[in-house]
Amino acid sequence: MDIQLKRGLLDVCVLAAIRSEDSYGYKIIKDMKPYIELSESTLYTILKRLEAANMLTVQTAEHGGRLRKYYRITRAGEKRIEEFKADWKEILSIYRFVTKEGNDND
Amino acid sequence: MDIQLKRGLLDVCVLAAIRSEDSYGYKIIKDMKPYIELSESTLYTILKRLEAANMLTVQTAEHGGRLRKYYRITRAGEKRIEEFKADWKEILSIYRFVTKEGNDND
DNA sequence: TGTTATATATCGTATCACGAGGTATTGTTG
């Protein structure tokens, strides 16, 4: 997928990945993989950004001797998803504009 | 609309705006306005980029004493639109991922 | 004269995905 297109989808995808259940970095990447791929450096950058924007909270937990940082979505994060849904109407309008067989003079 | 989301749509929107008929900067902005808004500085940056990528060609013409640069889409530009259509399938998949498991109606 | 519309262009800034690289532990295999 076009990298610029990804930019507008990644944040909201990460939020969706932790929406139903708290999750951690490594797992988020795996869960998102069928839909959209991203590198670790990208994901951790996004998580930091979303935390700074209060769209998720984090708590560290130990699991099998390894450290895990569990992320939980906040109300602001859920609102971000709602905003994406609102944007979706515009995206559909743009899609129709781009895909319509332009011939008539409008 | 979210600015990051715009990033992935603007290029292809500009191409769509000149697809059916050659057009120029000022008119492109107006034609796109119902679907997506962009500033002049953004548009001219995009036109330069698309020209450098051979997705459009340009020819200058005078109109009522004022200079106009008419842009015409190339085969590469049309291919770019086709690539967007291909990306669309992934976008839909992501949309479903983001909006699913919301038991609440909306 | 002054203002708005038309029409193009450049520059600096902020944002952001990603590759490259780093740290550390657990599990597995020869």
Added chain:
DNA sequence: CAACAATACCTCGTGATACGATATATAACA
């Protein structure tokens, strides 16, 4: 044990890019 993969986190530099601010110039109009 040694070697390596998998798990799990993090930082830094770079390139891409939307946009506000700014500049230039003509036409239309009050």
